[in-house]
Amino acid sequence: MKLPQRILQCRAYExxxxxxxxxxxxxxxxxxxxxxPEYPPPIQSEDCLTAAGHFLKYAKxxxxxxxxxxxxxxxxxxxxxxxxxxxxxxxxxxxxIRAQVLLYPFVQxxxxxxxxxxxxxxxxxxxxKRAISLGFKYFKMKDIxxxxxxxxxxxxxxxxxxxxxxxxxxxxxxEFKVRGYVPVEPAPFSVELYELAKPxxxxxxxxxxxxxxxxxQLPETFLLTCEYDVLRDDGLLYKKxxxxxxxxxxxxxxxDGFHGIVFPIDFGPPEFRSTRSSMKHITHFLCGLSK
Numbered sequence: 001m002k003l004p005q006r007i008l009q010c011r012a013y014e015x016x017x018x019x020x021x022x023x024x025x026x027x028x029x030x031x032x033x034x035x036x037p038e039y040p041p042p043i044q045s046e047d048c049l050t051a052a053g054h055f056l057k058y059a060k061x062x063x064x065x066x067x068x069x070x071x072x073x074x075x076x077x078x079x080x081x082x083x084x085x086x087x088x089x090x091x092x093x094x095x096x097i098r099a100q101v102l103l104y105p106f107v108q109x110x111x112x113x114x115x116x117x118x119x120x121x122x123x124x125x126x127x128x129k130r131a132i133s134l135g136f137k138y139f140k141m142k143d144i145x146x147x148x149x150x151x152x153x154x155x156x157x158x159x160x161x162x163x164x165x166x167x168x169x170x171x172x173x174x175e176f177k178v179r180g181y182v183p184v185e186p187a188p189f190s191v192e193l194y195e196l197a198k199p200x201x202x203x204x205x206x207x208x209x210x211x212x213x214x215x216x217q218l219p220e221t222f223l224l225t226c227e228y229d230v231l232r233d234d235g236l237l238y239k240k241x242x243x244x245x246x247x248x249x250x251x252x253x254x255x256d257g258f259h260g261i262v263f264p265i266d267f268g269p270p271e272f273r274s275t276r277s278s279m280k281h282i283t284h285f286l287c288g289l290s291k
Contacts, residue, residue: 015266019279020072024286027064029055033080037140045204048084056094066095068290074262075126075231076135078105082207082238089217096219099289101282103224104259107208107234109135109200110160110167112150115181116232123228126259131230136200144196151187154197160186166208171240172233208238216245222285223249224278226257252281 013030021028033047052071059066073081085100111117112132121128129146136144148154164170169181203210221242225235242249254261254274262278264270 013263016074016262019265020283020286023279023283026070026286027062029062036138040140041138041199042202042204045080045083045087048080049087052084052088053091053094056088056097059095065290068098069095070099070101070286070289071097072101072103073105074103075259076106078102079107079205079207081105082107083204085218086203086207086210086214089214099220099222099285100218101222101285102235102238103262103282104226104229104231105207105223105235105238106131106135106231107238108167108206109197110155110163110206110209111152111169113152113184113186114169114233114237115172115177115179116234117230118181118184119179120228120230120232123230123258126230128230136197139196139199145190145193148187148190148193149197151184153187153190154193155186156189156194159201163209166241167237169233172236176233176236208234208241212245215241216247218242218245218247220248220289221250222252222282224252224254224257224262224282226254226259226261228257229259231259250285252278254278 017028017030020026029051031048031051033044033051036044055062055064056066056069059069071081071085073079081100082102082105085097088094088097112128117128128150132149133146136146136149145153152160169177169183200206201209203214223235223239223242225232225239239249239251257274257278261272261274262282263275264272265275265279
């Protein structure tokens with residue numbers, strides 16, 4: 001029997017979920033949302049919101065304290081987790097999310113020439129071109145000009161100015177530029193490319209672009225970044241936005257880490273030294289929330 005992709009997706013992360021459940025003595029729920037391209041976005045975001053809303057409402061039926069629920073994800077899953085927490089802001093009909101755990105998140109589709117994109121463009125497993133290609137295939141954009149996207153030709157000048165307060169290499173600490181960074185002028189603006197890329201600038205896909213009114217109401221956050229990851233600076237920029245808005249952030253930066261570092265937990269030889277140490281930090285954070 002061929003299993004639905006959403007079931008396979010949940011099974012892929014079963015080891016990670018089991019580890020967190022055991023180590024933190026928590027109930028862990030994995031959401032099997034419908035996948036693109038068969039189901040176009042933002043169906044995935046809507047599925048997560050529906051599932052989270054149901055669990056928050058009926059948490060006691062699962063033996064869970066509704067006031068101690070955490071939303072977590074890694075990579076694009078962390079994008080979804082960040083967006084979900086934003087969508088739940090102001091929902092007076094549901095318990096408030098206690099915390100969010102974001103592991104090397106993608107949070108913006110404005111600037112693909114931040115220092116980490118330059119430094120780690122050819123670092124496995126998430127090459128720069130692959131990261132952008134996968135992101136926009138999500139929207140069924142098979143023929144979109146990835147080369148020009150990589151040069152930020154999809155962002156009009158007025159939007160570049162508007163978002164510079166949140167998305168800019170100027171907000172990246174100098175210590176993260178020592179491996180090399182050269183400011184790059186964006187390619188000439190393309191109206192066609194902008195129209196194609198516009199959905200990626202919505203906050204459910206680019207949560208860094210949410211207004212301060214939303215950001216300041218977000219829960220306490222654990223944020224993991226990795227030095228050898230094109231998405232490192234996305235995490236750093238989101239950390240800054242959270243802290244600037246008074247949201248407590250527990251930040252772990254792996255100087256020897258790369259994208260996907262926590263995934264091999266309990267997988268035997270493929271597990272890396274930083275895999276287990278990272279998961280222990282996450283467990284410590286989760287256990288501290290109930291104190």
